[in-house]
Amino acid sequence: MADNRSEARLAVSRLACDLFWERGVAGTSGDDIAAAAGLSTRTIWRYFRTKESCVEPMLARTVDRFIGMLQRWPPELSLAEHLAADSAAYPLTPQEVADEISAMRIATMSTSEPALRTAYLMVHDQMERGFIPVIADRLRLEESDLTVRLCAAAVTAAFRVVDEDVSHAVIVEGKAVTAQEALALIDRAIQEATNGRLGGPVTP
Template identity: 30%
Template sequence: MPGSSLTDRRKAETRLDIARTAASLFIENGLRATRAEDIARAAGVAPRTFYRYFATKEEAVAPLFAAGAQQWAEAVRGAPAGLSVRDALRHAAARALVPDGDAEALEWVRSLLRMAGESAALRAVWSDACHASEETLISVLAEREGGVGTPSPSPSASPSLELRLVAGVASAAVRVAVETWAAGDDPAEGPAGPAALAVVCVDRLEGFRWP
């Protein structure tokens, strides 16, 4: 229904607005000093509205983590059909993990990942985003597999061990690349940026048997 679609979009926009506000406050004032009520007030919503979307202040930045992680998985979906899995992953990494007009979001991710080193709650949010991206990648790889002459699994079928392994290895490579970049001070673009590092990580998996 069009109304439901509009409502969903508005909810997604509200979630992202709160996420951006939370990230900004965490970076400006520190994670410990920032309360959920502070985030709600700065985002222009009532505390009860905040808690309708997020259970904790750390979870408020989940949309920022999820957006980047899902963008990478969807970029694999958009890779040219004739590419091998490895080349599709390289293609996606080189295009999805770049500023693309929103360099601030990547810098927020860098700062948040550094904070996660001292916050188990924030690490859990990052881990959940990576896991969700991996699940999306499993579906994407199944679709690509089906598109080259192999029947893709039915919606009720469990992904094969090989499919899960490929998605897990690929996701780990990208996660390591992003976390390595975040730990340093190099810009998001260039040979030490997350996109370039992700390509390097995929290339170094030479012994892995890609489908």
Template identity: 70%
Template sequence: MSRHACALFWDRGVARTSGDDIAAAAGVSTRTVWRYFRCKESCVEPILGRSAQRFVAQARRWPAELSLVDHMAADLAANPLTEQELADEISALRIITLSVSEPALRSGFLMVHDEMERQFVPIVARRRGVPEDDLTVRLDAAAVSAAFRVIDEDVGRRAILEKEKISQAEALALIDRAIRDATNGRLGGPVTS
């Protein structure tokens, strides 16, 4: 349903897409849509969440001796996106660009990043060697989520609206810079003793 909702919102606009339209495109009953989603705009959250979850999964595998950008580059080389994952990333970027002017879509986008922040707390704590309830750990997790959100918005605008080609290396460099800046340099680099 999520892929269909993303496509319909992009092609028709949010106001001109109904829950019935999403159900018909997905081949399910409208009742099924409302069983799984609180509103039509929330149908996009699974697609938006996949990108965030992919980043969290990469961060969980982040070895202490590597910088984030080096780890992400190596991890992406070892685990390249499938055609469907790439299509989902494009759909997510489209929805992110729409969310700037669609408050209901924005709400779902922000909920995905709130969950990302919570999942990032143990990663930050492990990297920094401090307890998860440490205030700086929580602040860094919030900063990482906010940095990732801003990069998603920037890359989405540039790639989707302005049709700019953004290389993987450039996207990784943007993520690295954003996280280092947002955490005042506490995250992004290798762990040093």
């Protein structure tokens, strides 16, 4: 039942993201989202606390994919090497590509929509918590260690900046940013945000 509810929320989330992009947040109501999803408005409010929070499951899906990528990071590889290899080993599905585009649209909209910004930042808080065990393992420290938590916060902030910059370039300016260029930016951001603590291979 929980999985069915999660999938239902994700389906609604994808539709809501499309509506927000097409009509704007102010031009989209809970009734509109319900109609697009073929559900009652009452059901929408059982799933979500506000219409803007409807974007969270879709954003969370993209965050989970990136955290999964970091969880697969072997100690002998640098981050740049791993990102390139992992992207080749786990290519995006058509749905994942669509989700990434939607996530970029929401990132650009969140800069001028405070309620949407709240939902966007809440998902990044989830990302920060997901980074902690990865960083702790990489640095060989306890998850509660201050260095680990500071690195997780810094990495999350760095990733958000890259996400917003790339999203603006692609969605607003219409620039072509390759996957390799985006991954290189992520690699650079994480290394700079952690003063080089993360990014290179782990020495035995």
